[in-house]
Amino acid sequence: MKNADVLIIGGGVAGLTAAVDLASKGIQVVVVEKKTYPRHKVCGEYVSNEVKPYLEQLGMNFTTLSLPEINTLQLTTQQGKAISVKLPLGGFGVSRYTLDNQLYQLAMRNKVEFVFSTVTAVDFQGGEFEVSLASKSMIKAKVVLGAFGKRSNLDERFQLKSRHQKSPWLGVKCHYHYDGHPKNLVSLHNFQGGYAGLSQVEEGVLNLCYLVRYxxxxxxxxxxxxxxxxxxxxxxxxxxxxxxxxxFDQPLSIAQISFGKKLSIADHMLMCGDSAGMIHPLCGNGMAMAVHAAKMASEQVVYFLKDQIIDRNEMENAYQKQWDKHFKKRIWLGGQLQRIMLHTGWFNFGMQSIANSKPMLQTLIKRTHGNPILS
Ligand SMILES: Cc1cc2nc3c(=O)[nH]c(=O)nc-3n(C[C@H](O)[C@H](O)[C@H](O)COP(=O)(O)OP(=O)(O)OC[C@H]3O[C@@H](n4cnc5c(N)ncnc54)[C@H](O)[C@@H]3O)c2cc1C
Structure with missing residues (x-):
């Protein structure tokens, strides 16, 4: 049976970031991911600048990718009314095909071990984990991070009761060639039952991604x-x-996206990214939160495993506290904004108010985003 100091379930933005952070500090890390790289994922592909310095510090080289810098947000209604504001912090556009693959390559350079299989069960007994894989093998680990995203076979096992209910959201994404969209703009467009985001990623490609009630x-x-x-x-x-x-030959889609309440600690696993809680995509910072959570979890794991200055209980409590402090309010506010965006009458009214007060929109953006994270 294989042994790991830290086993990470899921190699998306959260899992890969934690893997690089921990491995760079000399901790032995195994990532179990069910799919290989590179691959496309349903996502708006706008990354808030709050995590750029930290990712660069981990070794990501964004300059070679020539990514579009995005500093303006436009909102439009079904009636064709539009408003634009400067984004307080801004961000950049990068496809998940490239971002996840770059993080994967960085993890490999940091000697992270990858097992391409699906985790089917996790048991915590006698102070350690036994993780079962679909390939019928098993891995023992001292610490497990749950970074398995918004929808996984593990949801039923590690979710609150309310999360067992089917979620009514569908996400759709497709890349296009299109000259009429400014490089520095992310736009959000309201339509019946949902909203669509448009923004550029690398090589001048434009990403259309929308969320709609099923x-x-x-x-x-x-x-x-x-x-x-x-x-x-x-x-x-x-x-x-x-x-x-x-x-793309066909757009990508993902059904049953859940915005229900989740756990940041489940059966002693530290949950990171969407598996701990998902902010509504219109806020455009789910990936930044996933990266930030990975950083917070990695810090606590280092204190526990390497420095040995806290015990498991203290590690779990400290992580949960930090998670609540940084994300709880943002997720709640994101939910309120989504409700307004989807209610055409309120949205039109809201747009009238915002047209008279751009600072109000900038305040809302600030409150759903964090400050730049740097260690
Ligand atoms: C429509 C839509 C638009 C969005 N737009 C944006 C945006 O513009 N900007 C932004 O910042 N965020 C956006 N988000 C949110 C963003 O996509 C997520 O917050 C982010 O991907 C979370 O990263 P993660 O690592 O938690 O999960 P993921 O990136 O989903 O990674 C989870 C990984 O776990 C793997 N996995 C799952 N179960 C198992 C298992 N049992 N065993 C092994 N592997 C497993 C999966 O294969 C996957 O690779 C959007 C979301 C949606 C739905």
């Missing part, structure tokens, strides 16, 4: 028809869809 989508049932019949009622999306050339 009952709204089901009435049409096909992504191309839904784009034509529903998204195109927003004149900004109509203009885009009529003139853009899709790059």
């Amino acid at each position: 009952d709204s989508f089901k009435r049409v049932g096909d992504i191309h028809e839904f784009n034509r019949q529903v998204l195109s009622r927003n004149p900004y999306l109509k203009q885009f869809l009529e003139n853009a050339r899709p790059i």
